[in-house]
Amino acid sequence: MKTDVLIIGGGPGGSAAAMLLAKEGIKPIILEQEEFPRFHIGESMTGEAGALLRRLGLEKQMLESEYPVKHGVRVFGTSSWFIPVARRDENWNLQSASTWQVRRSDFDAMMLREAQARGATVIRGTAAKAVLTDDGVLRGVVMRRPDGSTEEIEAQVVLDCSGMATFLANQKVTGPKYVGSYDKQIAFFAHVKGVIRDSETSGEMAKDNTLIFYKKKFHWGWSIPVDHEVVSLGLVVPTAEFVAHKQTPNAFFLSYLPEINPELARRVQDIEFVESVHVIPNYSYQVRGFCGKGFICIGDAHRFVDPIFSFGLSAALREAEFAIPHVVAYLSGEGRDEANPFDAHQCFCEKATDNLEDMIDLFWEQPFAFSVFVHHRYRAELTDAFAGRVYETEHQPSNAILQFRKMLKRERDYEHPDDYSIPIGSRYHPERAALWAPDSVVETTEEWMDQGTGQKPEEEANKFAASTQALGSVG
Amino acid sequence: MEIPQKLKDYINESRAPLPPVTDPDEPLQIDSLGLIRLVAFMESDCGIRVEDEELIAENFATLRNLGDLIAQKAQGAETSS
Numbered sequence: 407m408k409t410d411v412l413i414i415g416g417g418p419g420g421s422a423a424a425m426l427l428a429k430e431g432i433k434p435i436i437l438e439q440e441e442f443p444r445f446h447i448g449e450s451m452t453g454e455a456g457a458l459l460r461r462l463g464l465e466k467q468m469l470e471s472e473y474p475v476k477h478g479v480r481v482f483g484t485s486s487w488f489i490p491v492a493r494r495d496e497n498w499n500l501q502s503a504s505t506w507q508v509r510r511s512d513f514d515a516m517m518l519r520e521a522q523a524r525g526a527t528v529i530r531g532t533a534a535k536a537v538l539t540d541d542g543v544l545r546g547v548v549m550r551r552p553d554g555s556t557e558e559i560e561a562q563v564v565l566d567c568s569g570m571a572t573f574l575a576n577q578k579v580t581g582p583k584y585v586g587s588y589d590k591q592i593a594f595f596a597h598v599k600g601v602i603r604d605s606e607t608s609g610e611m612a613k614d615n616t617l618i619f620y621k622k623k624f625h626w627g628w629s630i631p632v633d634h635e636v637v638s639l640g641l642v643v644p645t646a647e648f649v650a651h652k653q654t655p656n657a658f659f660l661s662y663l664p665e666i667n668p669e670l671a672r673r674v675q676d677i678e679f680v681e682s683v684h685v686i687p688n689y690s691y692q693v694r695g696f697c698g699k700g701f702i703c704i705g706d707a708h709r710f711v712d713p714i715f716s717f718g719l720s721a722a723l724r725e726a727e728f729a730i731p732h733v734v735a736y737l738s739g740e741g742r743d744e745a746n747p748f749d750a751h752q753c754f755c756e757k758a759t760d761n762l763e764d765m766i767d768l769f770w771e772q773p774f775a776f777s778v779f780v781h782h783r784y785r786a787e788l789t790d791a792f793a794g795r796v797y798e799t800e801h802q803p804s805n806a807i808l809q810f811r812k813m814l815k816r817e818r819d820y821e822h823p824d825d826y827s828i829p830i831g832s833r834y835h836p837e838r839a840a841l842w843a844p845d846s847v848v849e850t851t852e853e854w855m856d857q858g859t860g861q862k863p864e865e866e867a868n869k870f871a872a873s874t875q876a877l878g879s880v881g
Numbered sequence: 882m883e884i885p886q887k888l889k890d891y892i893n894e895s896r897a898p899l900p901p902v903t904d905p906d907e908p909l910q911i912d913s914l915g916l917i918r919l920v921a922f923m924e925s926d927c928g929i930r931v932e933d934e935e936l937i938a939e940n941f942a943t944l945r946n947l948g949d950l951i952a953q954k955a956q957g958a959e960t961s962s
């Protein structure tokens with residue numbers, strides 16, 4: 407089989423890429439291994455993710471499906487704050503806006519259906535093996551159908567949208583895959599009924615906002631409504647914490663969730679599980695050299711930092727949009743002689759994710775400073791970042807991000823393609839960067855993130871607890 | 882370094898209904914929103930600019946820490962001028 411563009415994975419990144427290609431008159435093949443609808447995590451969208459859906463002409467479907475409308479993010483912890491969803495108008499003034507929360511089984515199926523309706527060929531099958539030319543250039547993949555039969559699909563460009571499966575990285579077509587900074591965290595989540603929500607229809611107290619709760623460094627939870635009754639609840643802690651409790655995931659989730667924050671405890675007093683608890687450990691990683699001759703990795707297929715501020719879908723959708731002009735140019739013959747025809751796109755995406763990473767890191771390292779920034783000092787800049795406007799075409803890195811870097815004592819350099827966005831086994835110790843492995847030994851997150859202060863992880867954690875206790879009660 | 886009286890007053894008001902602070906080492910126990918307002922007050926009413934790097938909870942934990950911060954800033958201003 408032959409095609410111009412082969413998309414591996416029919417998640418939001420893959421489907422969006424297909425719809426955007428269709429607009430350019432290119433009809434790709436999407437290879438998806440699972441029967442849809444299927445469960446997936448990642449339910450809260452940024453403002454820009456919602457805006458992209460509108461650009462794709464999907465607003466009507468979104469409204470008809472009655473997806474919960476998100477007006478902002480409320481954070482409860484030693485410092486508490488709210489950031490509204492906002493867009494920028496033509497004069498770059500902030501205007502209030504809203505976006506959606508999605509039950510992914512429905513949303514992903516809708517997206518894939520739309521991609522198909524607009525001309526993509528959807529094939530049920532697994533990309534099993536990358537096929538290279540004699541001089542090592544990606545030429546296509548071998549796909550395996552559910553009945554076990556195989557066939558080669560040849561393509562001029564492969565878009566790897568395989569999510570955490572990171573297909574091309576596993577096939578060693580890309581550069582190495584490294585563990586990310588939040589690799590020592592573990593996430594538990596489930597759909598439940600009976601969570602107490604806020605009651606208004608817009609603003610800070612809107613009933614369908616994303617709520618984030620935290621206790622101390624690296625211990626947090628989320629509440630994201632997926633319909634008028636069901637809420638996605640999540641809990642993220644250092645894996646070591648879970649191991650030490652010697653409990654089943656279900657028991658740990660139920661007993662630990664209320665401990666995260668009194669405000670969360672209040673909201674989950676009387677909950678009923680709609681399904682059992684899902685668990686994802688070691689979710690943080692980074693693939694180097696994720697673009698090259700004939701391929702681009704999009705979204706989770708090359709990098710995932712941490713879910714705390716709901717950037718995953720936004721990155722997958724937006725990277726798909728940013729990639730398409732490069733794909734179109736390549737198909738028309740441009741850049742064929744270059745070692746990496748998608749070099750510019752690669753650096754562009756890394757820069758944006760670096761901005762997010764610095765933001766998440768500062769949130770944990772300096773929660774009080776972060777809250778002052780959110781409240782007034784850099785409110786507009788952080789409103790942009792939370793809306794997913796983190797690309798250099800969007801006035802980034804903003805003064806807020808530059809300040810985060812200063813406070814984290816971190817420099818970012820994009821002059822040298824081989825070492826920008828240095829992988830961060832511990833990002834404070836680039837030399838410790840480790841290759842990602844599914845069975846990496848459990849270390850504590852604190853140890854992993856140790857800034858080289860020479861202090862024991864427990865001392866670090868206690869110091870953090872002491873300094874935040876001084877803040878008194880939740881504001 | 883002496884903490885300006887109006888700043889002390891402001892802190893005591895923010896702490897209400899807790900009694901005014903007497904011990905320089907007792908935790909101020911101002912909630913997070915209160916602390917954010919405190920920073921704004923220091924800047925607008927006391928002319929003390931708090932740098933981003935100084936926004937560490939510890940600096941605002943007790944009167945002593947806050948006094949140290951202000952002293953340090955005053956010293957920094959002297960040596961740089």
Ligand SMILES: Cc1cc2nc3c(=O)[nH]c(=O)nc-3n(C[C@H](O)[C@H](O)[C@H](O)COP(=O)(O)OP(=O)(O)OC[C@H]3O[C@@H](n4cnc5c(N)ncnc54)[C@H](O)[C@@H]3O)c2cc1C
Pocket residue numbers: 414415416417418419420437438439440446447448449450451452531532533534567568569570571573593595630640686689704705706707713716717718719720722
């Ligand atoms: C705990 C947690 C919470 C999160 N919460 C949020 C959130 O609130 N908001 C948010 O925006 N993001 C969140 N995310 C991130 C979000 O889930 C992802 O970023 C998003 O799903 C990425 O989309 P994608 O299209 O890149 O990949 P995916 O959605 O993972 O889609 C990949 C698709 O590829 C298919 N596939 C994989 N391998 C192959 C193969 N070899 N052949 C064929 N098909 C294949 C898979 O079946 C899948 O359908 C969260 C992540 C985690 C871990």
